[in-house]
Amino acid sequence: MSSKTERIDDVQGVNELLWELSREAGEVLAVHHSRRQVPGGRLPGFIDRLRTGVSWRTIVPRALLDDPASAAYCRQLHQAGDRHRVTDDSVQQMIVLDRKVAFVPTMPDTRGAGALVIRDPGTVATVADLFERVWTHAVDLETAYPPVLLEHQVQILRLMTTVAKDDIAARELGLSLRTYRRHVASVLAALDVPNRVQAAVVAQRRGWI
Structure with a gap:
């Protein structure tokens, strides 16, 4: 050597x-x-x-x-x-x-x-x-840095990026439309993204959907 x-x-x-x-x-x-x-x-x-x-x-x-x-x-x-x-x-x-x-x-x-x-x-x-x-x-x-989501937020993320209408996703979770949309807003904030399209990109990269 x-x-x-x-x-x-x-x-x-x-x-x-x-x-x-x-x-x-x-x-x-x-x-x-x-x-x-x-x-x-x-x-x-x-x-x-x-x-x-x-x-x-x-x-x-x-x-x-x-x-x-x-x-x-x-x-x-x-x-x-x-x-x-x-x-x-x-x-x-x-x-x-x-x-x-x-x-x-x-x-x-x-x-x-x-x-x-x-x-x-x-x-x-x-x-x-x-x-x-x-x-x-x-x-x-x-x-x-990977975003950290609670279990129910991951569930919301999957629905908001795969179900076309909010009222259908809300019914699936047993939530009012208003409550469901409030959860959607909290998920977007947690991921630090402005819209659902970018949320879907993050979700795919992290293996959540």
Whole structure:
């Protein structure tokens, strides 16, 4: 293996080196497949550092947001300055520090795998370019953040996007037309969309209809 590439099979060793290098980095590019945890007790310091102006960008898969704890964690970091975008594309995990050092997994798509630490300028530039290409087409976390609907709101959503007339949908639920339309308005507000057409788009994307 090249002197500019180091293999670390110990996950803890990877995390410690990554943490050490990232504390001094001015720019960090990251792709994560699962919710990452800042090492125990370091989260407040990490968030404080984000607020100093370090450029930190992270890409996560949309499926990660289906887990409420992971989505909340990503949002916490996003609001602190670790700008998150969400992608539907398949892309390997990576971390690039100051465009000088890149971490990639020794075994793709394998949880708990070690990492290759790459310092070769050409290879690091290629990894960083891949990140930028995915970043360009990914969407901001706040836009992609999955709306949360109560069970009865999902039922309303299905009817309002599949039944042509409100009075028919209202009768199916045993509601007055006025009450049904009030529920429709609450669903549109929860989804942050202006009309039923866009509500249907969200519903299809989320698998609700």
